[in-house]
Amino acid sequence: MQKLEHIGIAVKNLNEANALFARLLGREHYKIEEVASEGVRTSFFELGGVKIELLEATRADSPIARFIEKRGEGIHHLAFEVADINKSMQGYKQDGFEPLQAVPKKGADNKMICFLHPKSTQGVLVELCQEITGS
Numbered sequence: 761m762q763k764l765e766h767i768g769i770a771v772k773n774l775n776e777a778n779a780l781f782a783r784l785l786g787r788e789h790y791k792i793e794e795v796a797s798e799g800v801r802t803s804f805f806e807l808g809g810v811k812i813e814l815l816e817a818t819r820a821d822s823p824i825a826r827f828i829e830k831r832g833e834g835i836h837h838l839a840f841e842v843a844d845i846n847k848s849m850q851g852y853k854q855d856g857f858e859p860l861q862a863v864p865k866k867g868a869d870n871k872m873i874c875f876l877h878p879k880s881t882q883g884v885l886v887e888l889c890q891e892i893t894g895s
Contacts, residue, residue: 761840768836777816782805846868
């Protein structure tokens with residue numbers, strides 16, 4: 761892992777959460793993006809080199825909707841930047857961590873992502889992410 765890339769926070773209402781975090785952090789979000797495949801709309805803030813990602817469900821069967829239904833709003837995941845997501849996934853799998861998918865997928869903010877199951881990370885959902893470069 762290279763650095764903490766962002767902290768994901770599940771919210772019920774993205775517009776209300778954006779207003780609250782803008783007041784809290786003293787700055788506006790810099791991007792809103794929908795990831796249709798995950799049923800989520802995201803908003804990003806940046807503070808001191810770390811991003812805050814607010815996540816709002818766009819459909820009732822999305823992972824964020826299920827998370828909020830079960831646990832309520834709050835911290836959803838920690839995301840760490842990696843240099844090579846495929847190599848990292850294999851390494852973590854060999855070390856006993858359980859990836860939630862077999863191959864990385866496209867996520868928000870121009871990233872390829874993979875999650876590690878919280879059962880293998882002391883109850884914390886961990887996201888591995890790699891910047892998508894070139895075409």
